[in-house]
Amino acid sequence: MQVMPRNLPIDAVLFDLDGTLLHTSPDIGNAxxxxxxxxxxxxxxxxxxxxLIGGGSEILVxxxxxxxxxxSRPATLDLVLRRYESCYHQICRGEDQLTQPYPGAEATLDSLRGMGLKLGLVTNKETRFVDPLMWRFGLQAWFxxxxxxxxxxxxxPDPEPLLHACEALGVDPAHTLFVGDSVTDALAAQAAGMPMVCVSYGYSSDHPVTELPCMRVIDSIGELTELIGGPRKWHRPTRGDHAAAGMDMQMHSHLAN
Incomplete structure (x- = not known):
């Protein structure tokens, strides 16, 4: 595990959904x-x-x-997958679901927004399941x-979803924090060159979170506000900075010769 300094200078925070912001496994298991x-x-x-969660419905099944x-996997997989997706979609749209936000999730999102940070959600979960949950818990108001x-x-774990999110938000991956719970998340962040914080309470039973390539493991989502110091503070160049840069260029030219 890497060492994460407090007050990490970042411009945006990206979140995983299942096992990070929402405890969805009871409904997934029922479906x-x-x-x-x-x-x-x-x-x-x-x-x-x-x-078993992580990677989407087909991987789950x-x-x-x-x-x-x-x-008899191919035929059986198709039958179970189609029925699972139908059952889970019905649960996500219903009133009797067991899914709940993790304690402190809403307050943390409020705090991060108050810091002026951009927020994004990056999940392998399909749209038909994500949208009802976003509206049910009001998550669309924060992201x-x-x-x-x-x-x-x-x-x-391909980094492309994270990089796409950064491009859409207009932020540098190196100054964007990803918050997730699994080896899938950690590998994606690592490949994207993005610092990551891992939550200890999520769905990473096959890989202990302490062994994942992340900067910090937190036991509560609320700990994020203590680690993040708000948006990155940009340094305005001064005349002294320009002079120092000129000296550096002269030195580099001298060494090259």
Whole structure:
């Protein structure tokens, strides 16, 4: 793990969704078990779905079938996947869902906005699931942009979704903080040249968060406001700076000769 200084000078913060801002695994697990049951397959034990999240619906279902030792994979995968997506979409749009924001999520987003930082959401979750959750919990009020699994981009751990978000926000990846919970997030941030903070409470059971390439592991999303010192403070060049730059150029020219 890298060392993260306090008051990290950044211009924007990007967030993962599942396991970082929203605790979605109970509803995902319920939808997955419905799909398995309707296809005559064994059910997952409570809490197991949390260990399978990350990469989108097809990867989720594929991991579940692998865990259950299910054969005849292509046909079975398609059947379970289509039923899972239907069940989960229904849950996301309904009133009886179990998904909830993690404690302190709304207050933290408020604080970051108050600092003048740009905020973005980058998730592998598909639009049809993201949109109802965004509206249900009012998340669209905080975010300047969203990159989800329906974007015409590779998914995390590919860095392209993060780089696309930075381009849309007009910020440098090196001055953008990514907040996530998994090895998928950490690898994407690392490849994008972006500092990352990892939350300890998320869905990273297969890789201990202390072993991920991130700058800090936090136990509460609220700790972000203590680590971030607001937008990066730009230094206005002075006459002395220009003189020093000229001396540096002269020195470089002298050394080159």
């Amino acid at each position: 997955l078990n419905r799909a398995l049951a309707e296809n005559g397959l064994p059910l997952l034990a409570p809490g197991v779905a949390q260990t 594929d991991r579940a079938l692998t865990l259950l030792g299910v054969e 300047d942009m969203v990159v989800d699994g329906n974007a015409r981009l590779p998914r995390k």
